[in-house]
Amino acid sequence: MAGLMALGAPSILRAETGPVRHNASSFRTRDWRDHFDSLGNGVIVADLTSRALHYWSGDGTDYRLYPTTVPMSEELTRRGYTEVVRKRVGPDWTPTPDMRRRDPDLPAYMPPGPGNPLGTHAMYLSWPAYLIHGTHDTRKIGRPSSSGCVGLYNEHVAELFAVVRVGTKVRLL
Template structure:
């Protein structure tokens, strides 16, 4: 009993410390953020309550070329390698609203390290002040790596603004921490199947 209490206290202390560090990092990042990134509301709550491992079988017929499942409700991305030797679970950002969210089956059609970014016509319509082009680098909304999907304008990509992860904060894409998109980038290939639910 005493051992369990100590373990729980240590875990609580670790979680509290981690939350404090993440909060200070997000505050520091906000100082250097681009105008596009400043639009994230501090009142948007993160959803980690249903962040759990899943089996691939209810979602895919097979693991041909590997598989990516994005659960927009739990804000989590799951990856399974073709031979089932690798399973990864990452927290994500998801689209701000239901009308920006596209669900269904697609696949990775292109992979880019250091992507550039252009807002879509609908983004420009909603935000006419946004730049028409952002080159690769620290101000790029796509972060360090991007996986282009067969759906036009939709990507799984990194972000330099860590406040976005775990939130409804994107204009349609799925975002990951830069370190995690780099890992997923190496695990996936052109032809990896993707399902957004």
């Protein structure tokens, strides 16, 4: 037994003395005042660099932070101010012509369900074809994997969906 413990100890020490990589910087709280003049109906900041979505309620008492997917490339990324214009449980999906050009195997339409890339809930932004939505493929969270949207785990998007109101201001940076 002592030999097994001694064999395990050097690897533990090496792991602690080598370069340490943390992803904690992505999950620092932010201040909404750096991005908006007021909370209004609530605000969302989607930080594409750190792959984190921040939400504040209109009265400022509810702050939430979620890991996200981000666009696959800078050309698919849109930054700036927008807002939530509608919400849908069980969204259907129609890939854009540009998505179908990049991947001709995509279907022309996909009904709600387990294969739908929009997951269980979607919040549509004032920019056409840009959404905050769930994903059934949990491997995508924390990775550049979307065609421009911000994706969350289905359980997180359902939680966010329940508190976000239409008219919520959104900033993608």
